[in-house]
Amino acid sequence: MTFPQDPAASDPWSVPAPPPPVADLPAVPGPVIVQIGDMGVTSTVVHTPAGDIPLAGSTWTVHDYWHNETKIPKWAIVAAIAGFCVLTVFSLLFLLVKVTVSQGTVQVTVTNGTRQYVARIPVTDQTQVTYVHQQVNYVRSLAAL
Template identity: 70%
Template sequence: MFPPPTDPWSVPDPTAPLPASAPPVDAGVVVAQIGEIGVTATTVHTPAGAIPLAGSTWQVSDFWHTEQKTPTWAIVMAVAGFCVLTVFSLFFLLVKETIYRGTVQVTVTNGQRQYVARIPVTGEPQVQYVHQQVNYVRSLAAL
């Protein structure tokens, strides 16, 4: 942007003209990583081969399931409390926690080429991150 100062204490001239445009993005730099899919400025790199980014369509599907599980601490408390309060310690076994597991399926298509990535997720923040990445790549594909 500005030439490096010769004097470490000098300040660049604020009236100097700025470049007309930002430097071009290198076509080989990965700008987004979605599972095993790497996206550069012009190409979508998949394990099955390269797909052109321009004109590609992206689809995201969430596949969730939940599990109810007795946490380890509740089992330990029930066993330890059994020696002291036999009946009341069994109430610890009624404690349940919900575990979310699943995958987010990302499909990229361009003409006859298609690739499907299944990304394992364990929480809502991971799902939101994948959706944000896909929306970003959709905006790049529309350019």
């Protein structure tokens, strides 16, 4: 079985077909204005790993899931063990040293119609939590325009 060949394909002097017109390409939404976790927000669209969500009419919610934990720092444990050989009773005082460590996540949810995406952002202190809340409030104002 033989297939008919395109006569232009066999001609070395033929000109290739032009690319499709630019009107068929989707409109570029613009640069990313705000980056919240793995979501990039432009003036019209929220780019997520699961796909794009329109910004206009979107609903944003924020939930804090972080806590403070009290720990004995590693240097205090090492000092207590090393000092136990020299000053037995006094080296145990290093174990009374405590450090407060904050950790957790802030969960940001964007919803528009049936589309929804949840980003979990790790945080280590209150200033990071406040910063995420400020970013979401700014994006809420953009979504209301």
